[in-house]
Amino acid sequence: MKLEIARGLFLLGALGVASLCAAAWSEPNARVVARSASVDYCPVPRLVQASAVETRPDEDLLLFLYGMSQSLVGRG
Numbered sequence: 001m002k003l004e005i006a007r008g009l010f011l012l013g014a015l016g017v018a019s020l021c022a023a024a025w026s027e028p029n030a031r032v033v034a035r036s037a038s039v040d041y042c043p044v045p046r047l048v049q050a051s052a053v054e055t056r057p058d059e060d061l062l063l064f065l066y067g068m069s070q071s072l073v074g075r076g
Helices: 003-024 035-041 059-070
Strands: none
Touching: none
């Protein structure tokens, strides 16, 4: 088989695969979910209030992050 024929068949196959991928590509449509449908989907009961938990970073964690950010400065 000549090289030109092999290149043509390869190009034809690649274009076929690309066109199949483009035809199978599906993106979700932008739509608004109805309010009544969202209550049925909610995994948490509606009456439970979300509580904000105060978290304070550990001093060792802050020291570790500072050390990691400063370890590469000045090396060169």
